[in-house]
Amino acid sequence: xxxxxxxxxxxxxxxxxxxxxxxxxxxxxxxxxxxxxxxxxxxxxxxxxxxxxxxxxxxxxxxxxxxxxxxxxxxxxxxxxxxxxxxxxxxxxxxxxxxxxxxxxxxxxxxxxxxxxxxxxxxxxxxxxxxxxxxxxxxxxxxxxxxxxxxxxxxxxxxxxxxxxxxxxxxxxxxxxxxxxxxxxxxxxxxxxxxxxxxxxxxxxxxxxxxxxxxxxxxxxxxxxxxxxxxxxxxxxxxxxxxxxxxxxxxxxxxxxxxxxxxxxxxxxxxxxxxxxxxxxxxxxxxxxxxxxxxxxxxxxxxxxxxxxxxxxxxxxxxxxxxxxxxxxxxxxxxxxxxxxxxxxxxxxxxxxxxxxxxxxxxxxxxxxxxxxxxxxxxxxxxxxxxxxxxxxxxxxxxxxxxxxxxxxxxxxxxxxxxxxxxxxxxxxxxxxxxxxxxxxxxxxxxxxxxxxxxxxxxxxxxxxxxxxxxxxxxxxxxxxxx
Amino acid sequence: xxxxxxxxxxxxxxxxxxxxxxxxxxxxxxxxxxxxxxxxxxxxxxxxxxxxxxxxxxxxxxxxxxxxxxxxxxxxxxxxxxxxxxxxxxxxxxxxxxxxxxxxxxxxxxxxxxxxxxxxxxxxxxxxxxxxxxxxxxxxxxxxxxxxxxxxxxxxxxxxxxxxxxxxxxxxxx
Ligand code: SF4
Numbered sequence: 001x002x003x004x005x006x007x008x009x010x011x012x013x014x015x016x017x018x019x020x021x022x023x024x025x026x027x028x029x030x031x032x033x034x035x036x037x038x039x040x041x042x043x044x045x046x047x048x049x050x051x052x053x054x055x056x057x058x059x060x061x062x063x064x065x066x067x068x069x070x071x072x073x074x075x076x077x078x079x080x081x082x083x084x085x086x087x088x089x090x091x092x093x094x095x096x097x098x099x100x101x102x103x104x105x106x107x108x109x110x111x112x113x114x115x116x117x118x119x120x121x122x123x124x125x126x127x128x129x130x131x132x133x134x135x136x137x138x139x140x141x142x143x144x145x146x147x148x149x150x151x152x153x154x155x156x157x158x159x160x161x162x163x164x165x166x167x168x169x170x171x172x173x174x175x176x177x178x179x180x181x182x183x184x185x186x187x188x189x190x191x192x193x194x195x196x197x198x199x200x201x202x203x204x205x206x207x208x209x210x211x212x213x214x215x216x217x218x219x220x221x222x223x224x225x226x227x228x229x230x231x232x233x234x235x236x237x238x239x240x241x242x243x244x245x246x247x248x249x250x251x252x253x254x255x256x257x258x259x260x261x262x263x264x265x266x267x268x269x270x271x272x273x274x275x276x277x278x279x280x281x282x283x284x285x286x287x288x289x290x291x292x293x294x295x296x297x298x299x300x301x302x303x304x305x306x307x308x309x310x311x312x313x314x315x316x317x318x319x320x321x322x323x324x325x326x327x328x329x330x331x332x333x334x335x336x337x338x339x340x341x342x343x344x345x346x347x348x349x350x351x352x353x354x355x356x357x358x359x360x361x362x363x364x365x366x367x368x369x370x371x372x373x374x375x376x377x378x379x380x381x382x383x384x385x386x387x388x389x390x391x392x393x394x395x396x397x398x399x400x401x402x403x404x405x406x407x408x409x410x411x412x413x414x415x416x417x418x419x420x421x422x423x424x425x426x427x428x429x430x431x432x433x434x435x436x437x438x439x440x441x442x443x444x445x446x447x448x449x450x451x452x453x454x455x456x457x458x459x460x461x462x463x464x465x466x467x468x469x470x471x472x473x474x475x476x477x478x479x480x481x482x483x
Numbered sequence: 484x485x486x487x488x489x490x491x492x493x494x495x496x497x498x499x500x501x502x503x504x505x506x507x508x509x510x511x512x513x514x515x516x517x518x519x520x521x522x523x524x525x526x527x528x529x530x531x532x533x534x535x536x537x538x539x540x541x542x543x544x545x546x547x548x549x550x551x552x553x554x555x556x557x558x559x560x561x562x563x564x565x566x567x568x569x570x571x572x573x574x575x576x577x578x579x580x581x582x583x584x585x586x587x588x589x590x591x592x593x594x595x596x597x598x599x600x601x602x603x604x605x606x607x608x609x610x611x612x613x614x615x616x617x618x619x620x621x622x623x624x625x626x627x628x629x630x631x632x633x634x635x636x637x638x639x640x641x642x643x644x645x646x647x648x649x650x651x652x653x654x655x656x657x
Contacts, residue, residue, distance in 0.1 A: 044510025048503065053647035059634060060642060063503045063535060166614045166623050173629035174613035174622075176536055180629045187589040187630040197623070299510070372589040373657050 002033065005445050010452055012115045017418060017457055019430075021448055023439050032448065035427065035434035037418045039310035042283070046297045049408040054080055054377050054400055057408065058181055061396065064410070066176045067110065067458060070103035070168065071389035073181035075396040075410075079385030080183035083400055086375035087250055092185020094361050095171045095371055097246050097256075098198065099178055099186075100387075101358045102168030105208060106161045106175075107390035107456075108324070108351040109216060113157035116344065116453045119446060120223055121147045136444040142226060153215055160211045167201045167208070170194050185372035190365045199362055202355065209355050212348075220348040224341045234340040234451040236433030237319040239263045240326035241270065241416065243395060245388035246357065256357050257350075257388065260330040263318060267330065270315075272384060272395070277311040277411065278422035284311065288423050292397045293384065295409035312419040312428060313411050321429040322392030322416045323455060324350040343454040379403050389413050391456040417455045430455055490528040490549070491516060494542055499531035500560075500639040507643055517561070531561040535636035540611060541566045560639055562605065571601035571633055576609045579627060586653040589630050598650035600635030601627065 001024070008018035022034040045064055049057055058076040062069035074096060081087065088096070122141035126148050142150065165175040171188045172178030180188045188194075202208050224231075244252075244259030261270050277295060279288045283306045286296035300306075314320075321338070325346040328334035333353060334346045378400060385396045392413025399407035419428035427435070430452060437447050493516035496502035504513035514522060517529045532541045545563050548555050556564045571577050577593075585592040595602070612622030626633055635645035 042511060043504055045503075047508060047510040048506045050508075053649075055649050055651075056642070056646045059648055060503060060506075066536065162614075166616060169614035169622070169624045171629075173624050173626045173631060174536075179626045179631040179634060182588065182631070185589075188624075189589075189591070189630065370657075374588065374651070374654055375656055376651075376654075 003442055005439075005442065005448070007445070007448065010449070010457075012118065012453065017452070019434070019448065019452060021434055021439075021445070023442060023445075029438050030440070030442075032434050032437045032439060035431040036307055037310075037420060037428055037430050038308040039414075039418065042299055042301070042309045044297070044299070046408050046410065049405050051404050051406075054083070054398065054403070054405055055183070057396075057398065057405060058183065059177070059179060061410065062177045062181075064412075065389075065458060067107050068103060068389040068391070068394075069176045070100045070172070070178060070181065071387055071394050072396075072410075073178060074100055074387045075385040075394050077181050077183045077385065078387060079383040079396040079398045081383070082385065083381035083383030083398060084183055084375040084378060086184040086373055088185035089370045089373055090250065090364070091190055091366055091369045092371040092373070093247055093250065094364055095186040095188060095190070096181060097361055098358055099168045099172040099181065100246070101354045101361075102164050102172075103175070104354050104390045105212070105351055106164035106168070108347050109157050109160050109164070109211075111347065111390070111456045112216065112220065112344065113154045115456070116450075117150060117154065117219075117223075119450045119453055120227065121150050123147060123151060126151055136446045136449075138441065138444055138446050140227070142223075146222070150219060153219060156211070156215065160208055163201050163208055167198055170198050182372065184374050185370075187372055189371060190367050190369060192367050195362055195365055195367070199359070202362075203359060209352075209359070212352050212355055217348050217352060220344050224345055227341060230340040230450065231337060231342065232339060233437055233447065234343075234433040234454055235338050236321055236429045238265070238338055239315075239318055239320040239429075240329050240338070241315055241320035241322050241393055242327045242330045243270070243386035243388055243393040244330075245327070246354070256354070257327040258331045259386070261315060261320060262326070262329055263315070263320070272386065274316050275313060275395075275411070276317070277313050277415075278424075279306075279311050280423040281306050281420040282308050282311045292395065292409040292411055293382070295397065295407070297409070306420075308418075308420040310415050310419050310428075311411075312422040313416050314422055314426075317422070317424065317426075319419070319422070319426055319429050319432065320416060321433075321455075322413045323347075324390070324392075326392065327388060328353075340450055340454040343456075347456070377403050389458075391458055392416060412458070414455075414457045418457050430457070488527065490530050491520075492530045492532060492542065492545065493517065494532045495537045496533045496535045496636055496641055499533040499562075500641070502535060503642055529561055530555060530557065530563065533560075533562060533567075533637040533639075533641075534606065535634075535641065538566075538608070538611060538613065540615070558605070562637075566607050566611075567605040567637060569605065569607070571604050571606060571609055571627070572599075576607075577601055577627060578609065588632075588649060588651060588654065591630055594627060594630075594632040596650070596653070597632055598648060599627065599632035600638070600645050600648075601633040604633055604635045604638050606637040 018038040061072040122143040240262040244255040246256035248254040285300035286298040397409040
């Protein structure tokens, strides 16, 4: 007999995600045999951008997500740079990398301590107070002294995120949503005082780099040691994809984290022309299988067979996982495996790689040098802007007609990861990762949450209204027995 | 919402005025908290803390004032006057008032000519600034000091009344 578990909404993520898993005992192991991932909110940013001045797009798209606004600002600026023929001067490129790097550090620390870690800690008797109180208490959870230490780090991590935001604001003006990011570079200037303020937050004792090296990485390694079974859980499709990020030269030919894909166990080059979005199981009436350069977003809630506001992006028709593990794998920095723990570990090591690189970038800045190169908005043009958000590959596509936006499409990392089935019936990466996951206690499906959280889903960005009939405001585990 | 709630505090420009989700062509018919309450026929005291994002001080300060029993004076858009009582461009506020008016984005000075919305925007970012290092300290930066015009993000007509954000008609290509 199969049991259906609905988690709606999944909490400790950004946005509205519903997960439905069917659990059955196969070969004496109670496990997930089917999974459905649904984005339950539609926002329509692509429609809002139509007919606007293209220069407004980097600022409007940053509002897609308060956690990774800088990635949207970057993708949008790069898209317009391609359309305008603008190339940022070295200073401008580096300033944007520094603001984006600050946002990566902030988001990765947020993910581990504030979203994922509580799946592994029994806080009973330590902090019986929201948001620390464990909703599920399972026998494998860390308790006692170590749990107390980790909860202490949860609080410390809040301070580190504040500092990462402060760092980003030095060149971004404010965070979240930095107004200095523009096509052609950055409007902020380089002074030795700004460089020194930035460096202090990054490298002084007990500041950000110290925290990454002496708290974050050791905590992730400790957890990895305590939960080795999660090196075998949550593999998913096994295909990885990265657009690459942190340009190290003016044309973006070299990047700190390279572009590429790992498909069918082989490293391969990436060609954006091979990206399509299926909508057979998504609430859209626009045609299926379109490349985002020709993409359309026409909502059709209630469409037969559909169960999500997320489209299903595919490369050569295949599902691909995106995120820190994909980037670190493709770049050759981390190839231990693909699993729940590998995702947490690759994310932590990537935080260090980016923070270390930022120290070097500060040295490359030229005080007083130009940070911005202006090109006028053409009357008609197209552009593609590829970058990475902390949680994976992010692309923006624009068409400009009569100097106005005539098409704007965004494919977010969570669309890749949390996508529903495609037209051929192939599940999305998170769905595939859930299938086969053992579930010990039907009333406390913690294993399911650990798999979902390892991807760092952000639904705010991947579906671009909460249904008025969707009254649930906290995690509700509906356990209903199907046949 | 609880009938015992003394006031409802809406945080951020989406919750207070609709913001970007409610921008034209309003694809989801998104409403502000005030608008949603009205559409449900409910009445409640709403305090609006706009901003995209809202400054944490604006929210915490309002809550502390309420907890301490002080009346929080509101403007016509239900914003606490304490934080939204003056325009950025008012005399004594923006430090660039009266400075040279620049015509290029990325130059320091008064940004009026390139589309600054400070003359229409009520907020105290010029002194509070953003991403404060600690209690009582000013933030590390703010939009106009970073050479980018105010986008008017605390106003009820953000973004439609504030776009295009830039007016670069005089700017030379580089
Ligand atoms: S920069 Fe903006 S707010 Fe400041 S004086 Fe000029 S127009 Fe007014």
